[in-house]
Amino acid sequence: xxxxxxxxxxxxxxxxxxxxxxxxxxxxxxxxxxxxxxxxxxxxxxxxxxxxxx
Numbered sequence: 231x232x233x234x235x236x237x238x239x240x241x242x243x244x245x246x247x248x249x250x251x252x253x254x255x256x257x258x259x260x261x262x263x264x265x266x267x268x269x270x271x272x273x274x275x276x277x278x279x280x281x282x283x284x
Contacts, residue, residue, distance in 0.1 A: 237265060238278040251276035 237258060240251045251267045255278045258265035265280050 234279045234281055236277050236279055237263075239270075239273075239275045240278075242269065242274045242276055248276045251278050254278050 238251065238254045240248075240254075242248075244250060248267060248269075255265040255267050258278065258280075263280060265278050268277050268279055269275075270277050
C-alpha cells in the first residue's frame, strides 16, 4: 500500500492556474523526487504530491 505526501499546495483561483504547481513539481522531479499535481476539489487547491511506501 502507498500513501501520498503533500509537498506543496497552490490556490486554484490563481491567475496562472495550475502553472505554479506544475513548475514546483518539475523542480522536484529535476531533483530526483517523483512529484505530480492533483486538484483537491474540496479545498479548491492544486496539490503537489509524491507517492511513498507506507
